[in-house]
Amino acid sequence: MKYLTSFGTMMLAMVLLSGCNDEGPTLHALYGDYESTxxxxxxxxxMKLESVMDVAPADGPYGVECDSDREAFALTRKSDSIAVVDFRRDRVVKVIPLKFHPRSTATLPNIDLVLVSGKTEPMAVTIGKTDHRVKRYFGNETGQNVDTAHYFGGGNNTGHPFWLADGKRFLLLDRVNRKISLYDKENEVPLYEIQTETTAHHVLYRPVDVDASGNGTYYVVLEGPADPNDATIPAAGIMKLTVDGNNVINVEEIFHAAHEDGGAHHARFYGDKYIFFPTYSGKVYVVDKESMKQVSTFQAGEGAGHITFSIRKRMAIVTNHKATYVTVVDVSNPQSPVVVKNIDVAMPLTAEERNAGKNAQAHTCSFDETGRYFYSVANCDAKFYEIDLDYLWVSRTLQLPGTYVPMGDFVRY
Known part of the structure; x- marks a missing residue:
């Protein structure tokens, strides 16, 4: 009996010890090097490089977007194909031929499809998550490019694709023809289309504003003019629209930034009421989503394009794509945000890099589960970095074996 008790105690200790060492999934960052494969x-x-995967013959992985906790799509924007990688096994699963260079993806957990929009054509395609087969193309090959002489946003032919909650319909943002098309995934003919006053970049919404079928209210970032002095092009803004059960899109209202603030790419909700809307000049607008009126503004850096919130810390970090620093903001009172500090993370862009349209800071970033640590990349430096919000400094960096690292995704495994 004494032996059994001792053995039981020993086994219990081993279980407890094993449990103490099991720290669960780790946050991983997946980024592409646009100047290689x-x-x-x-x-x-x-803060270590776990692996390097080569997606050749696909070329130019501008970014990586995860569709599960095992696989991701490398957005190989220099080739008519897209690569699937299994990051748990550090290998390329498949390179899928396409009719265009890929721009961005969208997924939903309740459907076995990945929606991919085009960089070189105003089109989209659905691909099976499981079998990695092309299912259906949407839109038409035109050979046309976005009018970048007048409209902000670079040469991408579409904005970010967007699934409605029903997993049956999606929105395609056609930046060449400046229109938004509503599609059913089983039909290449649009259900409904509207024109947009400038090119549209992405869609944002709050779940409380839509039903299970995806009908409800959405917000779309309008990119505005390429030249802030060009008064013939409407200013950047946020368009509020509704989608109903009859597949009709109605534009409700548009909030415009000041014309001199230049273009815009992204916006983000903070809570269910406020939209934070960065503009190229560095001015960030706080907009009430119901009234579509300006609540307040604050100043970030040149090329302000993305804003990420640490809900636990009640802080935000603004990515300033053309500046050397990110801007840390106290958003405890979203009606009156306070800039806390600008933290240098990147080297200044050279004239050559600016002329090539490159950014100093990556499009994607993330906080850890505590909300204390912020992660992103200095693009041209190919340097991954961590910011500690408790101390407001760059706490760790990792030099990557790349040249230009602009976009990625984060996943726990």
Whole structure:
């Protein structure tokens, strides 16, 4: 009996010890090197490069977007194909031929499809998550480019694709023809289309504003003019629209930034009431989503394009694509945000890099689960970095074996 008790105690201790060592999934960052065929997998906890995957013959992985906790799509924007990588096994699963260079993807957990929009054509395609087969194309090959002489946003022919909650319909943002098309995934003919006053970049919404079928209210970022002095093009803005059960899109209202603030790419909700809307000049607008009126503004840096919130810390970080620093903001009172500090993360862009349209800071970033640590990349430096919000400094960096690392995704495994 004494032996059994001792054995039981020993086994219990081993179980407890094993439990103490099991720290669960780790946050990983997956980024692409646009000037090569390499995709990087970074362990953020150890700040080490876990693996390098080569997606050749696909070329130019501008970014990486995860569709599960195992697989991701490398957006190989220099080739008519898209690469699927299994980051758990550090290997390329398949390179899928396409009719265009890929721009961005959208997924939903309740459907076995990935929606991919085009960089070189105002089109989209659905691909099976499981079998990796092309299912159906939407839109038409035109050979046309976005009118970048007048409209902000670079040469991408579409904005970000967007699934409605029903998993049956999606929105395609056609930036060449400046229109938004509503499609059913089983039909190449649009259900409904509207024109937009400038090119549209992405869609945002709050779940409380839509039903299970995806009918309800959405907000679309309008990119505005390429030249802030060009008064013939409407200013950048946020368009509020509704989609109903009859597949009709209605434009409710448009909030416009000041014309001199230049173009815009992204906006983000803070809570269910406020939209934070960065503009190229660095001015960030806080907009009430119901009234579509300006609540307040604050100043970030040149090329302000993305804003990410640490809900636990009640802080935000603004990515300033053309500046050397990110802007840390106290959003405890979203009606009156306070800039806390600008933190240098990148080297200044050279004239050559600016002329090539390159950015100093990546489009994608993330906080850890505590909300204390912020992760992103200095593009041209190919340097992954961590910011500690408790101390407001760059706490760790990791030099990547790349040249230009502009976009990625984050996943726990």
């Amino acid at each position: 390499k995709v990087f997998d970074i362990d953020t906890k150890s």
